[in-house]
Amino acid sequence: MIKIKNLVAMALAGIVVFSLTGCNLVERTEESKQKQVLAKVGDTKITREDVDKALKPYLDSYKEQYGDDYESNESLKSTLKSLRTKQLDGLVDQEVLLQSKDEVGVDPDDDEINKEVDSRIDYYKQALGSDEDYENYIQSYGYDDDSFKDYMKKQVVLGMVVDAMISDVEVTDEDIENYYNEHISDYTTKAGADVTHILVKVKTDSDGNPVDGADDAAKAEAEEIRQKALQGESLKDVANSEEYKDTTTYEDLGRVSFEDSGMVQEFEDAFKNLPANQVSDVVKTKYGYHVIINTVVYPNDEVKPLDQVKDEVKNTLLYDKQEEAYNTKLDEFKEQLKVKVYEDRI
Numbered sequence: 001m002i003k004i005k006n007l008v009a010m011a012l013a014g015i016v017v018f019s020l021t022g023c024n025l026v027e028r029t030e031e032s033k034q035k036q037v038l039a040k041v042g043d044t045k046i047t048r049e050d051v052d053k054a055l056k057p058y059l060d061s062y063k064e065q066y067g068d069d070y071e072s073n074e075s076l077k078s079t080l081k082s083l084r085t086k087q088l089d090g091l092v093d094q095e096v097l098l099q100s101k102d103e104v105g106v107d108p109d110d111d112e113i114n115k116e117v118d119s120r121i122d123y124y125k126q127a128l129g130s131d132e133d134y135e136n137y138i139q140s141y142g143y144d145d146d147s148f149k150d151y152m153k154k155q156v157v158l159g160m161v162v163d164a165m166i167s168d169v170e171v172t173d174e175d176i177e178n179y180y181n182e183h184i185s186d187y188t189t190k191a192g193a194d195v196t197h198i199l200v201k202v203k204t205d206s207d208g209n210p211v212d213g214a215d216d217a218a219k220a221e222a223e224e225i226r227q228k229a230l231q232g233e234s235l236k237d238v239a240n241s242e243e244y245k246d247t248t249t250y251e252d253l254g255r256v257s258f259e260d261s262g263m264v265q266e267f268e269d270a271f272k273n274l275p276a277n278q279v280s281d282v283v284k285t286k287y288g289y290h291v292i293i294n295t296v297v298y299p300n301d302e303v304k305p306l307d308q309v310k311d312e313v314k315n316t317l318l319y320d321k322q323e324e325a326y327n328t329k330l331d332e333f334k335e336q337l338k339v340k341v342y343e344d345r346i
Contacts, residue, residue: 038088038345041095042337051084051091056142058083085346092339093330097161098154100333104164108157117152165329166322171314179317180306187304187313190257193294195271198225198235199249201288221247222282222289229279229291255298267292 034049052059062070062080070076101108125134138148180187200222203214225238225248239250256263258272270283271292280292306313 036345037342039092039339039341041092041339042099044095044099046088046091046095051088053142054091055084055087057140060140081346085343088341088346092334092341094154094158096330096333096337096339097158099337101157101161101164103333103336104161104329106157106160106164108160113153113156116156117149120152120156121149162326166325169318169321169325171318171321175317176310176313177306180309180313184303187309189255189298189302189304190259191301192255192257192261192298193271193274193276194296195253195256195292195294196235197251197253197267197271197290197292198222198239199251199288199290200225200247201249218247218289219282219284222291226279226282226291229293235291235293 034047034052036048037045038048038051039046062076066073066076071080121134124137125131128134128137135145138144141148143151200218202210202218205211221244225235225244228238229235236250236252238244239248256271258268261268261272263271264285264287266283266285267290270280270290271294274280274292274294274297276294276297278293280290283290283292
């Protein structure tokens with residue numbers, strides 16, 4: 001779920017983003033800027049101060065790198081606006097969910113919430129290594145112990161609301177079969193080969209032009225390597241040998257499709273007609289000279305049967321349907337709460 005994933009990511013990172021005033025006509029004091037309303041959810045106002053605190057690590061980083069006047073840095077303005085827009089949207093979504101908990105039947109028990117919060121805080125402390133590291137971590141986001149616990153309580157409730165919003169989503173066997181048939185290409189591995197090759201680059205000058213005789217030398221070296229491969233030496237061993245290790249590069253490309261391989265045309269033309277374990281002729285591309293061996297050839301497309309990928313299909317379909325249900329209900333809640341975002345202030 002795109003929106004759900006964004007919400008969870010923000011929850012884990014403790015990050016939501018604020019928006020600047022966007023007003024150049026009046027010189028605002030810092031205090032008045034902090035009180036500026038960026039969005040309304042029902043009767044709740046989201047101010048710059050609300051989101052400014054959550055963005056503290058980013059702002060501190062920009063301030064350290066660009067100075068106190070980083071806001072006026074032209075190279076940052078577009079980036080800051082984009083970040084702030086996305087994160088303000090996230091903060092609005094969170095407030096919408098919190099105000100809609102009754103709509104989805106969430107009535108959290110304080111003891112249950114506190115138990116979950118304590119568990120999460122213990123996890124943070126263990127992951128960070130010590131209580132001191134934990135304190136430094138939450139302080140870097142502008143929290144003390146009490147305010148961080150309050151924040152975590154909110155995240156626990158948000159999780160309950162999201163779970164309730166998607167709890168009735170189901171996937172039937174018919175859904176799975178239909179999705180599989182409609183997306184059969186996702187479960188098809190195209191004909192191709194396991195490709196290995198060795199590359200001999202052409203020496204160039206500082207301008208990128210081949211030095212005199214370098215092209216012929218690289219081609220001759222590639223032919224030497226080809227002959228060694230024909231005699232049974234592996235391309236990898238040849239590339240690692242003292243004689244060639246400084247002038248060649250070996251790669252095991254894994255399975256590569258014969259069509260739309262992503263390789264340059266000369267390379268694709270060479271490997272797709274090459275029988276298994278046969279050494280190719282020397283192949284010239286813009287990168288240099290290649291010797292290619294297909295260790296395994298897969299002549300036909302391979303379709304995974306439904307019973308082999310049923311769980312994968314079900315999870316994919318469930319994810320999609322949950323996302324749709326979540327987004328639909330979120331939009332309904334926003335309409336009910338008459339959400340207003342002041343985009344001109346971002």
